[in-house]
Structure formats: structure tokens, C-alpha cells
Amino acid sequence: MLIYILKRLLLSIPLIFGVLTLTFFIIRLAPGDPAAFFIQPGISPNVAEQIRAQYGLNDSLPVQYFKWLSNVLQGDFGRSFSRAQQPVFDVIAGALPITMTIAALTLVANFTFGIIIGIISAVRQNSFIDRFLTVTALFFYSMPEFWFALMMIIVFALKLQWFPASGLNEIGAESFGPLGFMLDRMWHLVLPVTVLSINGAAGIARYVRGSMLEVIRQDYIRTARAKGLPENIVIFHHALRNALLPVITLMGSSLPFIFSGALFIEVIFAFPGMGRVTVEAIFARDYPLIIANTFISGTLIVLGNLLADVLYAVADPRIRL
Amino acid sequence: MKTDRKGFKLLFLFMMTMLVMSACGRGPAGSAGSGGAKDSTLVITMLGDADYLNPVIGSSVTSSNISGLIYPGLLQSEFDSTTGLLNFMALKKTFRPPTGSRKPDGALAKTWTMASDHKSITYILRSDAFWDDGKPIVSGDFKFTYRLYGNPLIASPRQQYLAELVGADKGVVDFDRAIETPNDTTLVFRFYKPVPEHLALFHTSLTPLPAHLWKVVKPEDFRSSPHNQKPVGAGPYKLKTWAQQQELVLASNRQSNLPKPGNIPFINWRIVPDYTVRLAQLQTNAADIVENIKPEDFSSLLKANPGIEIRSVGLRVYDYVGWSNIDQTIYHKSGKILPHPLFGSPDIRRALTLAIDRESIIDGYLKQYGTLCNTDISPSLKWAYNASISSYAFDQSAAAAIFRKEGWLPGPDGILQKNGRKFSFVLYTNAGNARRNYASVIIQQNLKAIGIDCRLDVQESNVFFENLQNRKLDAWMAGWSIGLEIDPLDVWGSDLKKSTFNFTGYRNPRIDELCELAKERLVQTDARPYWLEYQEIIHRDQPVTFLYWIRETQGFSKRIHDEEVNISGTFYNIDDWTLRPSATIAP
Numbered sequence A: 001m002l003i004y005i006l007k008r009l010l011l012s013i014p015l016i017f018g019v020l021t022l023t024f025f026i027i028r029l030a031p032g033d034p035a036a037f038f039i040q041p042g043i044s045p046n047v048a049e050q051i052r053a054q055y056g057l058n059d060s061l062p063v064q065y066f067k068w069l070s071n072v073l074q075g076d077f078g079r080s081f082s083r084a085q086q087p088v089f090d091v092i093a094g095a096l097p098i099t100m101t102i103a104a105l106t107l108v109a110n111f112t113f114g115i116i117i118g119i120i121s122a123v124r125q126n127s128f129i130d131r132f133l134t135v136t137a138l139f140f141y142s143m144p145e146f147w148f149a150l151m152m153i154i155v156f157a158l159k160l161q162w163f164p165a166s167g168l169n170e171i172g173a174e175s176f177g178p179l180g181f182m183l184d185r186m187w188h189l190v191l192p193v194t195v196l197s198i199n200g201a202a203g204i205a206r207y208v209r210g211s212m213l214e215v216i217r218q219d220y221i222r223t224a225r226a227k228g229l230p231e232n233i234v235i236f237h238h239a240l241r242n243a244l245l246p247v248i249t250l251m252g253s254s255l256p257f258i259f260s261g262a263l264f265i266e267v268i269f270a271f272p273g274m275g276r277v278t279v280e281a282i283f284a285r286d287y288p289l290i291i292a293n294t295f296i297s298g299t300l301i302v303l304g305n306l307l308a309d310v311l312y313a314v315a316d317p318r319i320r321l
Numbered sequence B: 001m002k003t004d005r006k007g008f009k010l011l012f013l014f015m016m017t018m019l020v021m022s023a024c025g026r027g028p029a030g031s032a033g034s035g036g037a038k039d040s041t042l043v044i045t046m047l048g049d050a051d052y053l054n055p056v057i058g059s060s061v062t063s064s065n066i067s068g069l070i071y072p073g074l075l076q077s078e079f080d081s082t083t084g085l086l087n088f089m090a091l092k093k094t095f096r097p098p099t100g101s102r103k104p105d106g107a108l109a110k111t112w113t114m115a116s117d118h119k120s121i122t123y124i125l126r127s128d129a130f131w132d133d134g135k136p137i138v139s140g141d142f143k144f145t146y147r148l149y150g151n152p153l154i155a156s157p158r159q160q161y162l163a164e165l166v167g168a169d170k171g172v173v174d175f176d177r178a179i180e181t182p183n184d185t186t187l188v189f190r191f192y193k194p195v196p197e198h199l200a201l202f203h204t205s206l207t208p209l210p211a212h213l214w215k216v217v218k219p220e221d222f223r224s225s226p227h228n229q230k231p232v233g234a235g236p237y238k239l240k241t242w243a244q245q246q247e248l249v250l251a252s253n254r255q256s257n258l259p260k261p262g263n264i265p266f267i268n269w270r271i272v273p274d275y276t277v278r279l280a281q282l283q284t285n286a287a288d289i290v291e292n293i294k295p296e297d298f299s300s301l302l303k304a305n306p307g308i309e310i311r312s313v314g315l316r317v318y319d320y321v322g323w324s325n326i327d328q329t330i331y332h333k334s335g336k337i338l339p340h341p342l343f344g345s346p347d348i349r350r351a352l353t354l355a356i357d358r359e360s361i362i363d364g365y366l367k368q369y370g371t372l373c374n375t376d377i378s379p380s381l382k383w384a385y386n387a388s389i390s391s392y393a394f395d396q397s398a399a400a401a402i403f404r405k406e407g408w409l410p411g412p413d414g415i416l417q418k419n420g421r422k423f424s425f426v427l428y429t430n431a432g433n434a435r436r437n438y439a440s441v442i443i444q445q446n447l448k449a450i451g452i453d454c455r456l457d458v459q460e461s462n463v464f465f466e467n468l469q470n471r472k473l474d475a476w477m478a479g480w481s482i483g484l485e486i487d488p489l490d491v492w493g494s495d496l497k498k499s500t501f502n503f504t505g506y507r508n509p510r511i512d513e514l515c516e517l518a519k520e521r522l523v524q525t526d527a528r529p530y531w532l533e534y535q536e537i538i539h540r541d542q543p544v545t546f547l548y549w550i551r552e553t554q555g556f557s558k559r560i561h562d563e564e565v566n567i568s569g570t571f572y573n574i575d576d577w578t579l580r581p582s583a584t585i586a587p
Helices: A002-029 A045-055 A061-073 A088-123 A128-141 A145-159 A173-216 A219-226 A231-243 A245-260 A263-268 A274-283 A287-315 B002-024 B026-033 B036-040 B061-070 B139-150 B197-204 B275-283 B295-304 B328-334 B346-355 B358-369 B396-405 B434-449 B461-469 B509-520 B524-541
Strands: B041-046 B076-080 B085-089 B109-114 B120-125 B186-190 B237-243 B247-252 B266-271 B308-323 B370-372 B416-418 B424-430 B453-459 B475-481 B544-557
Touching (some): A002 A061, A002 A287, A088 A128, A088 A173, A088 A245, A088 A287, A145 A173, A145 A263, A173 A231, A173 A245, A173 A263, A231 A245, A245 A287, A263 A274, A274 A287, B036 B041, B041 B275, B061 B237, B061 B247, B061 B266, B085 B197, B109 B197, B120 B197, B139 B186, B295 B308, B295 B358, B295 B544, B308 B346, B346 B524, B346 B544, B358 B370, B358 B544, B424 B434, B424 B461, B434 B453, B434 B475, B461 B475
Parallel strands (some): B041 B266, B424 B475
Antiparallel strands (some): B076 B085, B109 B120, B120 B186, B237 B247, B247 B266, B308 B475, B308 B544, B370 B544
């Protein structure tokens, strides 16, 4: 398995480089100019030119590419154009913990609720509770996140005033003490995490229900029941483990989400996470930041897929790597 | 059983966390409403973060607002709303008689003398001003900082201010001759040509940086220097914390005598990108100020929270429909300037303005926060505004008559035609502007009524502005925000290579002449006759259809007192504001 993992990792290097190279050229071909902000009346026309020179954008495209390549090979992805010339990885390092906190909480909630709802629906197939859960899950699944988030804000922040509308902490939260500060942070995370996880859990529940139903009809489940095993052991020990295989794929593909952020939620709840970093970088034509983001998400997609494949082998002894 | 227990454990943990979270919710919520940190903190929500807290390179609006509170200024400026003129104040001298409540106590200059030939200005600085690290503020700080403003490696967006200094006419400012510092409290600026006093005051009052801290920073490292994130200033506030893209907290600077420590102990600038959420914050008292509130939200906002009021500032922003005056295809191919086949004639452009019901756009969207726009000189700049110009009223029959006279007659499909060419075009605008979307639909309907086929297209902002700059669009809708100094040559100058913002390609030598004549007057108000004529010509030629001036509207919590809001900005005298109830610091 170790050799398999190493082989996959080695193969992913040219793949990621290919993606970065493509990104490098595509963003430069897109219309728009990183120095466009400085082209306005009252600002000397020299400024945009000086800024372009500073960013090295006056060189020809191949020259820019080779300069960039040699920097990247030395681990230097450059400094952000739009964020006060901070090294791009500092910008990402600032946004990542926030995104990861939200995403980790969301994923736990997603899978917990998704699996539970899926199991109940499958075990009680076609009962009232199954139909109720299915309809509710579909209802939330088909709801646009940004709209749902705004509705939650209207109900819980504006009308009931139970939760704050946005931000990560209350004004002056530093004075609450470490525990108070953490609780205040969590209190601010309730609405966004709820929005994200209701939506996600609904989807996972459908997967789990489907695969659980398939597994329950298998012969070995009938055998387990015939052995006289209690129903909960049959369901949780024999059926669930097999039914979770497709869910593992989902987990693997959720990894990039942990790092890439949820744009709508970040914008609406005013969290400075990765989603906002990415989109703002694109709008500002902040080339180094766009490439660094692509690098991070590209690497994570590759790793996520690898992780899913490895988890398959762990969960199912029939699969050999 | 393993999976089973683990799952439940996880779920239990999660449920507990949720419970704890909702249980603790009440505590901080209570403190947000009354008492605690909120009473000593003014909360301002902003769309975007500051970039550099450095007056030399800071380019976002948030940056200038914040830098203005951290750094000291050579002079204090004041906007006289009765005339629309800017006033400059030193400790012991004012340029015009003061009209408002603004005091000059924050100025670093005691007084100034303008040379009789208008080719130099000499400031005498106060000797009791200190940077936050205790070092005195001296004339050398100004000379040092002006070198930074003029350094092409630093690319300051304010380098235009140096355009009259000695050497600038030859391309490079000769700082040794242009700025002299005979001693720590004397500062002399020299110009290569006579400069009107108001312009000299305006252009020589750029904010200084502490030279003793910055002189070790190489120009190529200037933008990435950590000093940009931890500014040392001398103004009424200093930076307390800055979590980028999240919030920036300023604390009243207790040692400041420029002019004094800010009244409100803390100012918290929060970045909230979504407009609806900014509104929600204002409504729940989580924020005290939200800028640019849309007129359609006023009534529900004021009904939901009577503790809010809407403040509007002067008229600085206008929207217009741009018509390409020249045939851009030919211009790009051969450099030849020919009238545009559709919009080349001033009569046709006038007819287009007559055909557009600008009043109904204002009534339907901006209401009392919009006013008809005739030219690009704002009614707020009363000293130069031509009040005798009467706006073109909505009159489609008059418009139709002009089109007939110019040879545009309805074709079989009802669309106007001339020499086989239909009067049909695409009106472009940038994405994400609800006001312009609203206006563009009305414009489309109005034009259809007189037989003009106008299709609408929305472009991503970057693409739109690039097309505009390259003069690729025939018709578009955009807006300008004007400066307080009138300088329209960039937008209407006949030299199309030089006037990069003349997107329409409008050319009228008399306009060039008037702009130059006005600039040459050594007393600003002497230029009034030129500006009056300028407005008459622009109104007659209609290089674009001016739509409306927008009164920007800001939501203010009523707990803010002593605020003065005017055209020079929402945060004009923020260091004098007080909060009630409040825990203001003792003087």
C-alpha cells in the first residue's frame, strides 16, 4: 500500500504543475488589469505603469512564466497584489483557520446527522417517518444556501435576536476571558454552521439511505438475522459498515471543501475565510494569490481522492491497493 | 458496536456544544444592547478592508479614513457648504474666514506665507508636536515623505500633487531645490510656475511620515514593510488591533495634542461584505454607521429601529449614459477622427436626452436623494455652478422631431432608419449595480417609444472598464465621482491620447481653452465666468446624457452626537463625536 501511495503522490506532482501552468496563462489571458484600480482621473497615469513594473507585468508572457517557475521551484509563490503585498501564504494562513473551524464543525454535523437520518429512513423504509425525513431532507437540500442563510439571519438575528447576524466575535470579546471568548465565538458560529450542515446532511442522508437499502437486502444480512442476532447489531455492525463505503468517497471529496471555504456563507456572515480570499483575488486580478489558491485546492483534491482510495482499502478488505 | 457508540458519542458531543452555545448566547447579546464595551466603542461597518495604513500608498477609501485619524496634517481643511469652496487652516492663519465649527488645533503649521510671485510657499511649523514614539515632528519629515511620494519605485497614487514642484516640468522633481528645510520648523516649497494659493495649499499639505523610522526602509521594500501594519502617527487615534478582512480597532490616542485625544475611546471598523447583513447590523444596533444605504430600504429600516437616522452628504456622484461621439472603428484603424454614425451629431445626442425620462428614474429609485444632472459641475460647488441652465425636460415629440430633421425616419419595423442603417445599438453597463439596472430598463423603454432599438448588456466590471478605456463601446451607462477641485480636462480634453478618460471622444477646442484659462487664475473664484461658459457648452453639446446626481445616504445610530456630515466625507469630524450614553474618556 505504501508503494501505491508513493506512486500516486509522485504522479500528482506533474498533474499539479500542469494545473498551475494552465492557471498562470488563463488568468493572464482574461481581460482586466491588476493595476486598473490606479487608472482614474486625479491619479497620474504613471502610477499604473509603475505598479505594473513593480509586479513584473511588463515582461513578455514567456519571461513572466519562467521567472514565476523559478520562484515557485524555490517555494516562493510571491506577494499578493491586492492585499498590501503580503506573501500569499500569509494571506492564506490568515484565512485558513477560520475556514477550517467552520468546515470541521460542518463536516461533523453533516455526517452525523446525515448518517443517522439515512439509517432511520432505510430501516423504516416507506413508513411515515421515512417519508417525512425524505421530504424534509429534499426541501432543505434544494434550498439555495445564500437564501437560507439570509432567512436564518432574518428569523434568528433580526426578529428573535438570539444569535448575532455576522462576525466572529462580539465587540470587546477579549475581556470575556478565554472561556467566554471561545463561547462567544461558538455562539457566532451557530447560524453559519447550521446553514451549511442542514444543506449537506440532507444530501448525505439520501446517499446513506440508498446504500443502506441495498445492503439490507443482501444475503449475509438475512443470515445474521437468521442467526438470531439482535436487530441493532445487524444494522450497525453488519449493514452500516458496508453501507458506508460510498460515504467514504464523499468524505474524501469533502477535504478540499474544508480548505476552500464556503463563499456565500463567508460573505453573508462576514467571515474572512478562504472562499472570500479566492473570489476577491479573482476580481482584483491578483495573479499570485489566485495561483497559490489553485495550488492549495489542486493539491487537496488530489490528496482527498488518494485518501478516499486508501480508506476504501481500510474499510473493505476485498479492495487491495 | 464500535461504530454505533462512536457515532452516538460524536452526536452527543455535538449536541452538547450546540446547547452550550445557545445557552451562552444570552450573555454577550445582553452586553451588545446596553453597557459594557459597546458604550465606549463606535462600530462602523465597511464593505472592504484598509490596504496600507500609510498615507503615501494607501489607496482604499477605508485606508484614507483611518490614516486621517492616525497621522497629523500640515493644515486642517474645511468645506464651506455655502460656497462649495475648500478652506485651509493653520494654527494662526486661515485661507478664508472660517464658516463651520472646525478648529485648526490639529494643524502642524502655525502659519504660511505665499511668495508674491506665487512661485513658493513657506510654512512655519509648531514646535510642540511629537510622533507617538516621542520624537518631534520636524520639517525634515515632510521633505523625506515628499521624496517618497515622488519615487516611481513606490508608485504613490498621490504623485500628481507634486506636479507643480521645481523640476516636475522636466519630468523629475528636483527635491533639493523644490523643498527646503532651513531649520526644523521652517518648510519651503518651490514651484516651477506661479501657482494659485488654494492649489499650493492643497498640493503641499500631503501627510508626513516619521522619517526616523522609515529612512531605513528601502524603496523596493516600502510596500511590504511591517510599518504599514503598525503605523506610528500623532493624530487623535492610534491603531489598537487589526485582524485583516475582519476588523480594525482604533483607540483614542491619549498623548495626542493634534488636536486632542479622540472623544470616543474606541472606533471599531468591521468588514461586512454583504449589504443585507450590514443593514441587519444597523437595525439590531450591532453597528452604528452603515454607508450607502439604498433608498428602497429607508422606510423599513426606520420603522424597525427608531434609533436610526439617515444622513445625506453633498452631491458628488452622478450617473450618465455615454454616447461615443466619434467612429471608434475608424479611429482605431487609422487614427482618423470622424463623427459616430449614430451619436456623432450634438443634435441627436440632445434628442436622446430629451427622449429619456430622467425624472421618472429619480422618482422611482432615488426619490428625494437624487436630483437632475445638467453637467459635471456639481450644484454643491456653488461658486462655480451655473444655476441659469434649464434642464432638458422629458419631451419625446421634440426628440422625434429632431430625429426627423436629421433624416432618421421609421422603417417598416418601426425602427428609425437613415441610408439603410437602423438606429440600433447595445447599451452596456457593469454588473452588480441595482440603480443602473433600474435606470437602463427605463431608458430602453423610453427609446423604444420613439423607434430606437436599444439592447441591454451587463458586463463584469473589469471587462467593462477595460472596454471603456480602450474606447470599444458605442453606448454605455456609468458614473463619475467628482473631486472638490474642478479639473475636467481628463474627461473632455480634445487630445484623445492624453485625455485617457475621454471615453466618448468628445472634442471642442473652446472647452480645452476654458479649462486652461480657469486653471491660470490665481484667485480661484475669478475662474467663475469660465466655468459658467463651460457648463453652457457642455449642456448644449451633450457629449453624454447626464442623468442624475446622487445624494449618498448613510445610516447613523442616534447615539452618535456632535457629528457634522458634509461633502468632504462621512467621517469629517469624527474625533469630535460623542456617544450617548457613553463612557467617554476624561480630557
